[in-house]
Amino acid sequence: MALRREPHVLVIGGSDSSGGAGIARDIETISAIGVRISLAVTALTVQTHEAVMDVHHQQPGLVADQMRAAFQANKVAAIKIGMLATAEIIAAAAAVLRENPQGPAVLDPVLTSTSGRALLDAGAIAALKRDLMPLCCLVTPNLIELALLIGAEQAVDEDEAVWQGQELLAAGAQAILIKGGHAKGLRSTDILLRSGQKPIRFDAPRLAVSMRGTGCMLASAIAAHLAKAKRLEDSVREGKRFVFEQLQRNSTE
Numbered sequence: 001m002a003l004r005r006e007p008h009v010l011v012i013g014g015s016d017s018s019g020g021a022g023i024a025r026d027i028e029t030i031s032a033i034g035v036r037i038s039l040a041v042t043a044l045t046v047q048t049h050e051a052v053m054d055v056h057h058q059q060p061g062l063v064a065d066q067m068r069a070a071f072q073a074n075k076v077a078a079i080k081i082g083m084l085a086t087a088e089i090i091a092a093a094a095a096v097l098r099e100n101p102q103g104p105a106v107l108d109p110v111l112t113s114t115s116g117r118a119l120l121d122a123g124a125i126a127a128l129k130r131d132l133m134p135l136c137c138l139v140t141p142n143l144i145e146l147a148l149l150i151g152a153e154q155a156v157d158e159d160e161a162v163w164q165g166q167e168l169l170a171a172g173a174q175a176i177l178i179k180g181g182h183a184k185g186l187r188s189t190d191i192l193l194r195s196g197q198k199p200i201r202f203d204a205p206r207l208a209v210s211m212r213g214t215g216c217m218l219a220s221a222i223a224a225h226l227a228k229a230k231r232l233e234d235s236v237r238e239g240k241r242f243v244f245e246q247l248q249r250n251s252t253e
């Protein structure tokens with residue numbers, strides 16, 4: 001029964017058969033940081049590292065039931081949200097989070113796979129922004145996701161992205177971590193934006209290695225540190241360090 005009182009991160013997201021992304025990555029990351037996991041699966045995907053072959057969405061009611069059971073079973077100290085698949089699943093997840101305001105939620109806005117397959121229905125972005133984003137303490141878009149979230153024509157460079165980020169704050173986000181991993185340059189910079197506060201930059205050397213699931217990893221690592229009762233800024237710093245170390249290990253393997 002001791003397990004019930006230990007802090008858990010509730011992971012809400014999709015499976016990836018290749019293990020490169022999704023809940024497999026989330027579980028690896030959160031376990032490596034020493035925090036336990038509760039789970040609500042939103043979708044099953046059939047994937048290799050090169051392609052997404054099939055996607056099966058769960059019923060929204062089943063996602064909501066998994067979340068309620070997790071809240072009942074364990075002490076949920078933070079929540080990590082990844083692939084949500086449909087506007088109906090978003091609405092169901094948001095309703096359960098409103099019933100159970102226990103622990104900060106980190107939202108990784110998973111829109112498409114690197115190989116180009118949509119992982120969120122077209123038209124569900126509005127529901128994500130309206131129903132879920134305001135309930136989360138942090139949203140972690142990369143430059144491409146940020147542009148899509150605000151309906152901009154194209155992704156921009158890091159400095160202009162701060163303006164796009166301000167737009168997302170005005171649309172109801174509490175805080176945004178803009179991930180610069182897709183940008184060019186010798187350093188990889190992520191920018192934390194909160195309304196009324198100066199942007200904070202987190203910077204690491206850019207490694208010549210590509211690895212799937214780094215977005216899942218970063219949001220999960222941040223949620224794991226939040227579950228250990230660290231402040232948001234410190235959790236982001238620790239999360240970024242964790243991803244850098246994994247990339248470094250991958251580049252030397």
Ligand code: PLP
Binds near residue numbers: 021022
């Ligand atoms: N599949 C699932 C279930 C995911 O959650 C994600 C991203 O979060 C992806 C695939 C995409 O990962 P990648 O862009 O590394 O292919």
